[in-house]
Amino acid sequence: MLNVGKIEEGYVLDHIKAGKSFALYEHLQLAKLDYPVAIIKNAKSNKMGKKDILKIECDLDSIDLDVLAIIAPNITVNTIKDGEIVEKKELTLPRQIRNVIRCHNPRCITSIEQELPHVFVLADEEKKIYRCKYCEEKYSESSR
Amino acid sequence: MRHLMSPLDFTTEELDRLFDLANDIEKHPAKYAHACDGKILATCFYEPSTRTRLSFESAMTRLGGRVIGFSDAASSSAAKGESVSDTIRIISCYADICAMRHFKEGAPMVAAEKSGIPVINAGDGGHQHPTQTLTDLLTIRTMKGRLSGFTVGLCGDLKFGRTVHSLINALVRYDDIHFIFISPEELRVPDYITDMLKTRGIPYEEVIRLEDVMPRLDLLYMTRVQKERFFNEEDYVRLKDFYILDRYKMTLAREDMLVLHPLPRVNEISVEVDSDPRAAYFKQAQYGVYVRMALILTLLEITV
Numbered sequence: 001m002l003n004v005g006k007i008e009e010g011y012v013l014d015h016i017k018a019g020k021s022f023a024l025y026e027h028l029q030l031a032k033l034d035y036p037v038a039i040i041k042n043a044k045s046n047k048m049g050k051k052d053i054l055k056i057e058c059d060l061d062s063i064d065l066d067v068l069a070i071i072a073p074n075i076t077v078n079t080i081k082d083g084e085i086v087e088k089k090e091l092t093l094p095r096q097i098r099n100v101i102r103c104h105n106p107r108c109i110t111s112i113e114q115e116l117p118h119v120f121v122l123a124d125e126e127k128k129i130y131r132c133k134y135c136e137e138k139y140s141e142s143s144r
Numbered sequence: 145m146r147h148l149m150s151p152l153d154f155t156t157e158e159l160d161r162l163f164d165l166a167n168d169i170e171k172h173p174a175k176y177a178h179a180c181d182g183k184i185l186a187t188c189f190y191e192p193s194t195r196t197r198l199s200f201e202s203a204m205t206r207l208g209g210r211v212i213g214f215s216d217a218a219s220s221s222a223a224k225g226e227s228v229s230d231t232i233r234i235i236s237c238y239a240d241i242c243a244m245r246h247f248k249e250g251a252p253m254v255a256a257e258k259s260g261i262p263v264i265n266a267g268d269g270g271h272q273h274p275t276q277t278l279t280d281l282l283t284i285r286t287m288k289g290r291l292s293g294f295t296v297g298l299c300g301d302l303k304f305g306r307t308v309h310s311l312i313n314a315l316v317r318y319d320d321i322h323f324i325f326i327s328p329e330e331l332r333v334p335d336y337i338t339d340m341l342k343t344r345g346i347p348y349e350e351v352i353r354l355e356d357v358m359p360r361l362d363l364l365y366m367t368r369v370q371k372e373r374f375f376n377e378e379d380y381v382r383l384k385d386f387y388i389l390d391r392y393k394m395t396l397a398r399e400d401m402l403v404l405h406p407l408p409r410v411n412e413i414s415v416e417v418d419s420d421p422r423a424a425y426f427k428q429a430q431y432g433v434y435v436r437m438a439l440i441l442t443l444l445e446i447t448v
Contacts, residue, residue: 105249107247107248107249107269107270107271108248108249108250109228109246109248109249109250109251109253109254109268110250111248112248113227113228113229113248113251113254114227116229116254132250133250133253134249134250134251134253134254135249135250135269135271136249136250136271137249138336
């Protein structure tokens with residue numbers, strides 16, 4: 001088993017579907033930040049068989065993790081302080097997300113207008129429904 | 145600066161003010177004949193729609209303003225590949241207000257984000273057509289004196305008809321509305337509409353035959369059932385007469401029921417119904433001009 005050392009302060013994103021950690025790395029725009037990050041792929045998991053893990057050594061609340069509530073709602077987000085898990089972070093659905101998910105409605109203006117951001121707005125918090133800001137098409141798992 | 149993208153952009157109080165203004169324009173047209181002197185409306189129609197475009201042009205002309213524009217994408221810069229964002233930036237230099245119809249859903253919103261002038265959505269694909277809904281509401285309010293307390297029958301293609309969806313969304317903001325959806329199985333209202341009605345506790349029924357519910361209706365909103373929407377010819381032949389409004393079906397209706405239709409009508413309303421005093425669909429076209437006049441004045445913040 002591969003061993004990656006403990007982090008002092010930051011987040012451990014656990015139970016990521018195997019192979020999906022790079023996508024989360026990109027969505028969180030970690031490449032643009034100067035924090036140490038460990039990406040662990042295909043780790044053994046009793047629950048999932050295989051899983052990915054992301055460890056991010058960073059100041060707490062310096063990264064907006066809420067986007068994970070949409071793209072990876074089933075992962076576990078552990079908040080680490082002084083080397084210990086202090087909280088399993090509850091993610092709140094962001095009101096609006098920009099360029100994270102794409103509108104796949106072929107009739108939508110985003111399909112032809114150059115450089116138009118793909119913006120989705122939280123339409124129903126309870127049912128976790130996001131709609132494209134422009135055409136109001138519902139975002140669904142299958143269109144991901 | 146305000147735009148109109150959806151009929152829900154205006155509160156019901158704002159709609160009341162808009163409709164009061166439209167009614168005043170109807171009564172005193174001369175008072176408004178020069179309200180927009182020196183102003184220019186750009187009609188940017190990326191797909192043809194004669195009635196809506198002429199209605200906007202008539203509205204601006206009756207206010208004393210002038211109109212520039214194009215009536216299909218082939219004669220616009222879109223044919224050269226210009227984006228909506230760039231086009232509206234240019235149009236903002238030429239005109240004071242813009243009415244945009246586009247085949248892509250959300251295009252007028254993109255325009256509104258980049259525009260220096262008010263933008264009116266004049267129809268975007270199958271998405272929204274707010275000035276049609278404002279026309280429908282003004283017609284109902286003027287002819288019935290209110291927008292609440294109705295049993296509203298919506299008949300025909302309730303699945304794909306955007307005017308139907310918009311009207312339902314607009315009417316749910318008023319009290320005591322009961323919907324009766326009259327359509328073949330294939331063309332029932334989408335689930336997101338019935339889900340919304342359930343959540344808000346608004347009563348609705350879904351029926352197949354228009355005849356059965358005629359006596360209960362205060363308003364009947366007709367739409368066309370297109371042959372190509374059916375899975376097979378047999379079903380179409382079997383069902384099409386259910387959705388044709390004729391003199392016989394009108395005998396079942398209340399004396400004060402109103403028949404509305406977004407037009408164009410093909411054969412879903414027999415011409416023999418046109419002379420019935422309850423047929424309001426041609427008056428609707430007239431109210432379409434008044435409501436667009438009121439909208440132009442409101443968005444340009446011109447008071448008379």
